[in-house]
Amino acid sequence: MLPFLTLILVCQLAGELVVGALALPIPGPVVGMLLLFVILMIRGDVPAQLEQTASGLLRSMSLLFVPAGTGVILHFQLLGEALLPVGVALIISTLATIVVTALLMHWLGKKTSDG
């Protein structure tokens, strides 16, 4: 478990370095994800222990958003003032995004859905 947690952290750190050095507009961990992906492609399989470590992290991924979500406490006033525009925009825009993306993928991906 520990070697692969280290590998994951090394990928994240390398991702942060790449993003910092090249001033990329994406977060370090996303670049870290690409790095780990490339490593897996080169290796050709997922070591069982990496699988365990990764699924351990991913199973509890929802929990990890709780501290940031609690930040809502800082913005009660501003959210209250802009409740109508922000509330309606979030609801409609989120649902519209889901519908547009899903339907396009559903139609365009049909040809490739065998298997």
Add this chain to the structure above:
Amino acid sequence: MDNLSETWVYLSATPLFHLTLTLAAFQVANWAFEKTGRNPLLNPVLGAVLLIVAVLLLTGTDYGTYFEGAQFVHFLLGPATVALAVPLYRHWHHVRRSAMAIVVSLISGSLTAILSAIAITWVLGGSGKVLASVAPKSVTAPVAMAIAEELGGLPSLTAVLVIITGIFGAMFGPAVLNMVGVKDWRARGLAIGTASHGIGTARALQVNETAGAFAGLAMGLNALATALLLPIIWNVLSTFFEF
């Protein structure tokens, strides 16, 4: 009794208390979620946030003090994002075969998220600061915050809007996808990941691994697409409209 209250004062100031509070609140919220057959209205992220906010308000604790304990949980978001490489690798054969469909759907979804958020907020009278904070709401928090700052919004407000968008999409996305009749796990995952970033991805992973892999991919790609497209769209729009 004096001892107890002294101990309480001490404990409530250490990271241990707020770390424990975060985990305990999530356990309670998740228990309620599972107990009701995963009723979307009892989304565990939402439930845990509400419980913690109630405790913080009741004990008069500020967010900074809370975060000293909660940061250990928050920190794991980075490694968890890196770990998404594993389901992505496992489902790469799906991704490669539908690469073109993914790119077209993702860019369309990204544009829908940006344009509809800006248009609706503007029509309903949101200020320029609020507009700039809402526009990147579908993107994972660190990217959204950086974009909001660039456009003159409030990064900390954006972080909250991003989380609310994530929770909302995770709650109602599956029902909407059922309504429009999309059953394909690839399309469902891609849509939830595009609209609701990591929180949608976390939810998708619980339901189906293919959906989770596509959601994780969409989250990463939409971060990139929005970071590139939104500043351009913002510049064009602000030459035509007063924000």
